[in-house]
Amino acid sequence: MTDASLVARCRQGDDEAWEELVRRFSRYVLAIARQAYRLSPSDAEDVFQDVFARTYERLGDLRNDEAVRPWIAQLTRRLCVDRIRAGSREVPDPLAVEHGADETLEQLDEALSVQEAMLAMSEPCREVLDRFFCRDESYAVIGSQLGLPSGTIASRISRCLAKLREQLEGRERGPRPS
Amino acid sequence: MDRLLERVASAERTPAAGSAAAAAAALGAALVAKAARRSRDVWPDAGGAVAQSSLLAARLRALAADLEASYAAAIDALASGDAEAIGVRLPAAAEDSLRLALVAADVAELASEAGHRCNPAHHADVSVGAGLAEAAARAGAHLVGVNLLSRTGDTRSGEAQRAVARARASVENLASER
Numbered sequence: 269m270t271d272a273s274l275v276a277r278c279r280q281g282d283d284e285a286w287e288e289l290v291r292r293f294s295r296y297v298l299a300i301a302r303q304a305y306r307l308s309p310s311d312a313e314d315v316f317q318d319v320f321a322r323t324y325e326r327l328g329d330l331r332n333d334e335a336v337r338p339w340i341a342q343l344t345r346r347l348c349v350d351r352i353r354a355g356s357r358e359v360p361d362p363l364a365v366e367h368g369a370d371e372t373l374e375q376l377d378e379a380l381s382v383q384e385a386m387l388a389m390s391e392p393c394r395e396v397l398d399r400f401f402c403r404d405e406s407y408a409v410i411g412s413q414l415g416l417p418s419g420t421i422a423s424r425i426s427r428c429l430a431k432l433r434e435q436l437e438g439r440e441r442g443p444r445p446s
Numbered sequence: 447m448d449r450l451l452e453r454v455a456s457a458e459r460t461p462a463a464g465s466a467a468a469a470a471a472a473l474g475a476a477l478v479a480k481a482a483r484r485s486r487d488v489w490p491d492a493g494g495a496v497a498q499s500s501l502l503a504a505r506l507r508a509l510a511a512d513l514e515a516s517y518a519a520a521i522d523a524l525a526s527g528d529a530e531a532i533g534v535r536l537p538a539a540a541e542d543s544l545r546l547a548l549v550a551a552d553v554a555e556l557a558s559e560a561g562h563r564c565n566p567a568h569h570a571d572v573s574v575g576a577g578l579a580e581a582a583a584r585a586g587a588h589l590v591g592v593n594l595l596s597r598t599g600d601t602r603s604g605e606a607q608r609a610v611a612r613a614r615a616s617v618e619n620l621a622s623e624r
């Protein structure tokens with residue numbers, strides 16, 4: 269299900285869609301709070317609760333349903349900054365913190381985009397890429413598990429990477445936060 | 447290069463054979479990456495080979511450090527005469543040596559794939575890359591045998607020999623294309 273159709277179902281009050289929305293973005297929100305803003309686990313958990321409470325209240329303000337991810341990212345960033353200001357934490361250089369957060373968020377967005385593009389690929393491609401890049405399996409192991417000659421695995425991976433790139437390039441022309 | 451040669455030639459215990467072989471295989475991967483980068487005009491999926499060679503080189507860099515550590519631990523165990531430590535440390539060193547043989551064989555297979563696709567002007571680069579990788583796979587298999595001492599029936603020896611066979615087949619494949 270695309271982000272846009274998920275948001276549309278949430279607007280209709282579909283409880284399962286709300287659960288899916290939280291599941292889909294929970295790691296993203298926590299990663300922004302923990303990795304980009306270095307919040308403590310308890311502060312990050314508070315931000316997490318606030319983000320989804322406000323998402324629930326304000327989803328109607330979202331003008332472009334496809335832009336839910338950048339919208340949630342902006343909301344999370346605002347709440348992280350509020351949390352830092354409200355706490356006793358001293359921020360030596362707020363600009364440096366924001367700059368670091370920008371970089372981390374870019375990496376998180378990239379990782380999420382790759383994950384989404386992988387999900388849109390055919391099962392054989394997804395499997396061969398996952399085995400080589402994520403599970404660190406050798407061509408021989410991949411070949412024996414998939415019943416393919418080891419010598420053909422490298423070319424399969426290259427073809428699947430080309431498809432993944434096409435998927436990602438299609439996504440780069442995607443929505444901006446509204 | 448100077449630093450690596452200096453370290454290997456030093457009187458220090460490590461880096462030694464395993465790390466030197468990992469460096470040779472990593473150079474093989476780098477040659478494949480070069481050939482792929484310089485063949486984009488005739489090889490649409492060249493980027494996939496670049497990505498795979500980068501990952502294999504990264505695995506070899508990490509492996510070089512693991513090989514140093516496991517070799518040093520194995521030597522310490524042998525020096526101590528502690529049978530229990532020997533029983534743990536030497537198989538661990540054999541395991542790292544097996545990983546070297548497997549990753550090196552992957553580099554050779556990737557080189558073979560590159561040989562079919564790259565600009566013919568770079569066929570020599572990938573052939574030499576495969577040769578370096580095959581030498582590293584042989585080194586890995588040899589070190590598996592050394593670290594397993596006289597232990598018979600250990601599946602790692604057979605697995606390492608199969609990796610050497612994969613690497614050798616890749617080199618022969620490339621040689622037949624000249």
